[in-house]
Amino acid sequence: MQTPAPVDYARATSVADAIDLLEKHGDEARLLAGGHSLLPMMKLRLARPEILIDLNDLDELRGIRIEGEEIVIGAMVTHAEILDSPVLAEHYAIFREAEKVIADPIVRNKGTIGGSMCQADPSEDLSAVGSALKGSVVIQGSGGKRTLALREFHEGPYETKVGDAEILIEVRFPIRPGAGSAYEKVERRVGDWPVASAGVFVVVSGGVVTDCGIGLTAIGAEHFCAPDAEAYLIGKAPTEENLAAAAQLAADACTPYADQRGPVDYKLHLARELTLRTLRKAAASSQGA
Amino acid sequence: MEVTITVNGTPVTSEIEPRKLLVHFVREDAGLRGTHWGCDTSNCGTCVLWVDGSPVKSCTMLAAQADGHEVTTVEGLEQGGVLDPIQQGFIECHGLQCGFCTPGMMMTGRWLLDNNPNPSEAEIRDCISGQICRCTGYKNIVASIQWAAEHPATSEVTA
Structure with missing residues (x-):
């Protein structure tokens, strides 16, 4: 029988209240969002907080909206809501393609984007999406709000720049008219963590790539991205040869470990192949195919 | 802590430890054994019930989180002796x-x-x-x- 160790429980009534509770309890407190990473870790005693601060009553952290030139996703928006969002589907196919292969429909009803980002699992699919789209996060503490690029958000596996008494309140993505995007994942079975995943956006204008982003997860790409591959493509026609060269540069940015999901050479092969497939699809989509 | 969870339309009030999982609340405090307790790791799905109409794996949710909310279990499918x-x-x-x-x-x-x-x-x-x-x-x-x-x-x- 797996049960968490004894723990206290408090429901935050507002973001400010949650920050007050965090300041009061220090690093013995943990925020509870969907709970589908934290509760399993507590059962295994990998996490042993003294108090959980439940964010589930905070409507201010829900909702997907357009604000100026950005899409804003509240931290407590669930995977299921991202999957079903017409706003996200209109601007970026990558969200739907990634969410369809994250966990399973029941887990997606609970898991949240804020929780996924802050869990910072090195195999998190949404982290690859966030880095591919060059999104940012808004973090709130008692001193106010600060915005941080997702490509500067991670300190390492399971570590982020969110402080002990801070909360990630929203994730923001720039809208790019004409962008195509795509996501591909190889998993051992439905709902598993990826062996490897790649997600990209591409803007093709006047026959050349004018903007792009490449995200990778589970295969040791620093900050879940491949900047050299992106830089290579800018100004080039999206030919098979150029996309393949960029995909190889993306694989070169990866340092996967061999584990039960596969050996290093297989994962590097997937890095290249999945990047190439998503680049092809996104470039075609950007050109109206 | 004291929680009140409405299970299949009936409020169930109980004094629980905050660490108690919802699946155990339903089986032990509400006394409804239809919801099964399986893998404990959110993989198998035999503990699926609805919270406010949405299915969740109840081994991966605290009963405390459901305080004040509506839970529907498999026993709630049948209505007045008529099967769903x-x-x-x-x-x-x-x-x-x-x-x-x-x-x-x-x-x-x-x-x-x-x-x-x-x-x-x-x-x-x-x-x-x-x-x-x-x-x-x-x-x-x-x-x-x-x-x-x-x-x-x-x-x-x-x-």
């Missing part, structure tokens, strides 16, 4: 052998049909993809859900 079509479907199509995964499968199946009354086989399989059956190979579970989709009127068979 999803239950009748599992009878008609032999949708179970050992029956351990069945409550979770029925709660997910009912939710699917409430949102998508005529799902394709692929949609059914996708919807139950987070739930494990080790007996049937899923064929008869899919058939049971399809039967319920084809017979949406309340069954006349009594429980």
Whole structure:
């Protein structure tokens, strides 16, 4: 029988209240969002907080909206809501393609984007999406709000720049008219963590790539991205040869470990192949195919 | 801490440890053993019940989180002695052998049909993809859900 160790429980009534509770309890407190990473870790005693601060009553952290030139996703928006969002589907196919292969429909009803980002699992699919789209996060503490690029958000596996008494309140993505995007994942079975995943956006204008982003997860790409591959493509026609060269540069940015999901050479092969497939699809989509 | 959770329309108040999982609250405090407790790791899905109408794996949610909310379990499907079509479907199509995964499968199946009354086989399989059956190979579970989709009127068979 797996049960968490004894723990206290408090429901935050507002973001400010949650920050007050965090300041009061220090690093013995943990925020509870969907709970589908934290509760399993507590059962295994990998996490042993003294108090959980439940964010589930905070409507201010829900909702997907357009604000100026950005899409804003509240931290407590669930995977299921991202999957079903017409706003996200209109601007970026990558969200739907990634969410369809994250966990399973029941887990997606609970898991949240804020929780996924802050869990910072090195195999998190949404982290690859966030880095591919060059999104940012808004973090709130008692001193106010600060915005941080997702490509500067991670300190390492399971570590982020969110402080002990801070909360990630929203994730923001720039809208790019004409962008195509795509996501591909190889998993051992439905709902598993990826062996490897790649997600990209591409803007093709006047026959050349004018903007792009490449995200990778589970295969040791620093900050879940491949900047050299992106830089290579800018100004080039999206030919098979150029996309393949960029995909190889993306694989070169990866340092996967061999584990039960596969050996290093297989994962590097997937890095290249999945990047190439998503680049092809996104470039075609950007050109109206 | 004291919590009150409305289970199948009936408020259940209990003094619990905050660490208590919802699946154990339903089985021990509400006394409803239809919800099964399986893998404990949110993989198998036999503990699926609804919180405010949305299915969740109740081994991965604290009872404290459900305080003040509405829970529906497999026992809530039958109404006034009349089985829900999803239950009748599992009878008609032999949708179970050992029956351990069945409550979770029925709660997910009912939710699917409430949102998508005529799902394709692929949609059914996708919807139950987070739930494990080790007996049937899923064929008869899919058939049971399809039967319920084809017979949406309340069954006349009594429980």
